[in-house]
Amino acid sequence: MDTLPSLTRDLVAIPSHDAEAAAGEHITAWLRDHTDARVTRDDHGNVIARKGEGEESLALVGHHDVVPPDGSQLDADGEYVVEERDGRLYGRGTADMKGCVAAAMLAFRDADPAGELVFASFVGEEQGGVGCQAAIEDGFAPEYAVVGEGSTGYSAPGTTDVAVAHKGRRGSTLIAEGAAAHASEPGAGANAIYRATDAVDVVRELDFPETTVLGHELSGSVAVTEIDGGSAWNVIPERCEVTVDERTVPDERAPLDRAEAIDGVSWRVDQDLPPMACGDADFADAVLDAATAAQDSTPEQVVKPHATDAGWLAQAGTDCVVVGAAEPGEAHTADESVSLAVLERCREVYEGVAEAWPSR
Template identity: 70%
Template sequence: MSTDATTLARRLVATPSHDDPDEVGSLLESWLREHTDATVERDEVGNVFARRGGGDCSLALVGHHDVVPPDPGQQDESGYVVEERDGRLFGRGSADMKGSLAAMACAFRDSDPAGELVFASFVGEEQGGTGCRAAIRDGFAPEYAVVGEGSTGYSAPGVTDVAVAHKGRRASTITARGTAAHASEPGAGTNAIYRATDAVDVIRGLSTPETTVRGKRVQGSLEVTEIHGGDAWNMIPDRCTVTVDERTVPGERAGLETVELIEGVTWSVEQDLPPMACRDERFAAVALAVAQAIQDGDPEHVVKPHATDAGWLAAEADTQTLVIGAAEPGQAHTADESVSTAALERCQRLYRTLAERFP
């Protein structure tokens, strides 16, 4: 039998939101108005907010209702295809992250919060956090937040853990410029590919940043992912570009700017999604205690490998943030994306219990 969270998740997942999240935003807004006595609003970019309770301290349950484009089998003429079988809910956005979003909405409805409780669902998470950043610019800055991205199955299968940190992502491009010439007269030109490969050698020699959060090691990475240069087999190329994927850690960055010491080489950053680290020991401890109390497994503090809106909240709103959600690794953005309905029920209890105990 479907739980409250699964029932709402089915409706959210069935509603397309990869091109335009407005319809699913309207669904969320109307559901909150119908099922809660909260103050509900939707801002001009499409973010949905609800607030209830009171006090000097606020806890926000945060998600997003936009998704990446569906695979062909995940959409038909009526909308997104949703199936429930073998204890799982299948469909685009079920794992990332309409399942946990539904669990948050139900927990928001059912809880008797210890302070001000905020529900927030953003647009534009899949486009670099545009909705979250717009909300922060408009003053959204809760003291504490739980972001409902996946944290299930990190320490052990079927266990919902508490992520105290995640990596960020800095995407950058190295551009090497030279002088074109005929390949039969190489001395007449300057080979941009050679300059680019000199830059790649510098990157390979850089140390990868790492740090520790709540006793957990956070290891960054640095990888060259593309190289493009040259127009013909018999021409010395005058331009070559190299793309670099850097997974950043809190407080540390690789020294990519050193490639500009090479003549003719420049470096530019296209995207910089911040990492997240929860600095509040009590918040992390209470959340882990709640996670331990509501499930049979032995959850742990863990580190997520990829960026979420938690990074923007930590970096730009100074919010103490944790990531707790139903999805397991390897489910988001896949052709058979799914989430465990048992994990949705578990997260609904977790969010509600945490809201009633903290702050």
């Protein structure tokens, strides 16, 4: 029978940064071999399994795509390197988030659920959640979800907390257009860089969005991160673009459209990853109870700075929390790793929640 370390190793060893099919096929085959669940792999590559019955459903949610590996994470044949050292598993995808996909698979297999229990592993999370969005469009709509992204180390080192909210990310571009002229006669043109800097001044004066989720404060941010304009040292620029990174909070957005009051400036949204806020305090408390029972330290309900697929689910009406083994700074690094003991803790949390919620 597969152990959590062995199942995690198997998943991490399957390359899934360019194509996710092999990882999805492995998860699908494992679920069919080890459970009596109704297992599907949809046209997008998402793997979804269901067991148990009830008016309300709880989903254990992850994703099996990863970001491209660092060269040190590949062997001479270009295969993923997976190593175990000092109680940790090293390799691309260990922390983000095949370790918790494996933990959710085992919890799904072993749990005697209180209602309908759903396992879902999506594709394309690292591309903005395209797999999750596609599943939602196809009707994926659990009432509750535990998303296995990282929540360890927020309240205290090594403690696996319960994130009841996270920020979203809206990336946008301010486009300033003017009229070119020779730099020796600046009045003959309209300087797009000047217009762009006026728009930057508008952004600098904006208040950061803020909200409260289950008594926890969540603050966003707005920052200009890139500026690109001009064609030559002696030409008045006719175009300049400014990149704005905004970390959003539920039901709040910075009024970036104010920059369009500057002559020649328009605003374009390039990406909008939604934030997440759990709206059911009883569910959040039930997950916290399961997290408390699974560890000696005292976990807390926290807020998370990074967008996840929980944002898309929450936007569609699912009450979500985030519970996972990854600690801040572990994902997407050349030395990415995950604690095997914390993975086992997460498996216990997932199984405990599945057997307690929805409450009987």
